[in-house]
Amino acid sequence: GDSVTQMEGPVTLSEEAFLTINCTYTATGYPSLFWYVQYPGEGLQLLLKATKADDKGSNKGFEATYRKETTSFHLEKGSVQVSDSAVYFCALKGNYKLTFGKGTLLTVNP
Amino acid sequence: NAGVTQTPKFRILKIGQSMTLQCTQDMNHNYMYWYRQDPGMGLKLIYYSVGAGITDKGEVPNGYNVSRSTTEDFPLRLELAAPSQTSVYFCASTLQGTGSYNEQFFGPGTRLTVL
Numbered sequence: 001g002d003s004v005t006q007m008e009g010p011v012t013l014s015e016e017a018f019l020t021i022n023c024t025y026t027a028t029g030y031p032s033l034f035w036y037v038q039y040p041g042e043g044l045q046l047l048l049k050a051t052k053a054d055d056k057g058s059n060k061g062f063e064a065t066y067r068k069e070t071t072s073f074h075l076e077k078g079s080v081q082v083s084d085s086a087v088y089f090c091a092l093k094g095n096y097k098l099t100f101g102k103g104t105l106l107t108v109n110p
Numbered sequence: 111n112a113g114v115t116q117t118p119k120f121r122i123l124k125i126g127q128s129m130t131l132q133c134t135q136d137m138n139h140n141y142m143y144w145y146r147q148d149p150g151m152g153l154k155l156i157y158y159s160v161g162a163g164i165t166d167k168g169e170v171p172n173g174y175n176v177s178r179s180t181t182e183d184f185p186l187r188l189e190l191a192a193p194s195q196t197s198v199y200f201c202a203s204t205l206q207g208t209g210s211y212n213e214q215f216f217g218p219g220t221r222l223t224v225l
Contacts, residue, residue, distance in 0.1 A: 043200055045214035090153065096160065097143065098214060102152040
């Protein structure tokens, strides 16, 4: 079945540091891929998405590229801010549902 | 639009009690979902619905029931609460159809504790 494996956390960075959160997947065919973000006490919000190979999703300075050859969708940001502190989930879309990774807690210190 | 709303925000139950978690969406989405989120475990799908009158089991349906009498509402029922059901529950919805993007919109969650 479908599965998503993402980098174990927590990740602690200083403001303006470079961020990478790794995500790899196993799925049949070519699923759409997503990164969701969950701020403390809130539900999940879509951060970015990619629907086919080599697509790059981007939003709020975050980027991720759909790599079919390595079945990966790593999340990157060049300069993190304190306000980026949250839990980040990688997900893939199957026929009717999303399959999520376990989430990575990011803490950014000033 | 209010999006996806859930009630209550918090609830404490005793073992064996029952309750219904409410979920409503005002986006005319056809698909709706219930997830539970346990610490460090991501989200697990409990039940989902592809339209009014149609529901199906997800990965972890035991101990729960759902109904979908309208497009807007998708309540989750716990009949005999157990400590293993202590979790945060999220409802989500999406518009599934040809050419649609299929982003899922999430409610704010219900934090349930069973003692």
